[in-house]
Amino acid sequence: MALGRPRAFDIDTALNRALEVFWSKGFDGASLTDLTEAMGISRPSLYAAFGNKEDLFRKALDRYKTEKMAYINEALAAPTARTLAERLLFGAATMLTDPSHPVGCLSVKGAMTCKDDSLIAREELDQLRCSFETAIIERLTRAIADGDLPPDSNPLVLQRFLGTVAMGMSLQASQGATAADLMAVARMALTAWPALR
Amino acid sequence: MALGRPRAFDIDTALNRALEVFWSKGFDGASLTDLTEAMGISRPSLYAAFGNKEDLFRKALDRYKTEKMAYINEALAAPTARTLAERLLFGAATMLTDPSHPVGCLSVKGAMTCKDDSLIAREELDQLRCSFETAIIERLTRAIADGDLPPDSNPLVLQRFLGTVAMGMSLQASQGATAADLMAVARMALTAWPALR
DNA sequence: ACACTTATGTACCGTTTGGTATGAATGTAG
């Protein structure tokens, strides 16, 4: 049986290029022309290999999640709640300013730059964020049970604080803040973390 | 001398409608059709009264700055650095979730949803943010001189912390956080504020 | 009543958007 003409580009590196474009321009800001030029392929090749623009974004987001948000899972595996908070904020500070890729956070940029209509990608983003949030909340409630946090702590508030600082750091990075700048913010934010005494 | 045909719409309420559209959809996300429909006027009327889309955005941003970011100036007038931080974060929490207008911050949304090319509005946004930042930094350095903050405090770090939390709260609001949610975050953030001892 | 100035409604401009039809090119299996 014939297998057909082999594709002339590496589907994996092409997806990486697409990820970079979405990352720096957002979903709506990234045009098909932007994408195909960065990926080095033609429009029909893109559609044959990845579906449509939304599908491509989803696949890029998937790669982003597993490769660039790994620090969140590492934070979730921390032995104590305090270490979780440290790994989360310091990890965000380094990742958001890593010069090897666009600054800021794709999920933040993506959520802001997509029209309300006709965007299933938005659900994907909400779901991604939501899953991390609940994981952190569960980890923090377990920390209270372990005597790892004061019994009167509120896991929802603690999580929302961490999320707020992390998202804020994403915007700061987009506006030119350096890794050192964000580290200082992270250190100060950790000052607010409840002590066991 | 003839004065010409009077315009059939109130230029002030029309600008308010435009502000709401830009606020909820961003700069690129707000199409001319979106704007004219919300403003209840035709395209030529819009261009005759406001210039072009960028000019309209600038005027809407101007109104936003004077009306909706007033709490920042009130915070700058606070007697102590601590009160400044409180007014800033609590003010942001209430403003960002005020049900009488779109949630979140126009300057955050605007900065995220504009293409790099052909956007002088971006400069306007950067300049606006920058002016508030330097004002806060100057106020905080004065606070150190006044003995209002510990002498080893770093005004740049303190400002960046406040800005990070405020911007993070804007994103939280966009994702559905309530005023109470943001108030809790603000209270926790203020825990990190340096005490005089 | 007239001239003049400005606003309005319609209909249009060129460009860019996401997405495709189509035929030639390129590989493998028989």
Add this chain to the structure above:
DNA sequence: CTACATTCATACCAAACGGTACATAAGTGT
């Protein structure tokens, strides 16, 4: 060498984008 399956490049599509030309309508000053 031939048949087949798939990708490739070109050229195109309808729709939406920001912006405008043009004729008409609606006022005011003389």
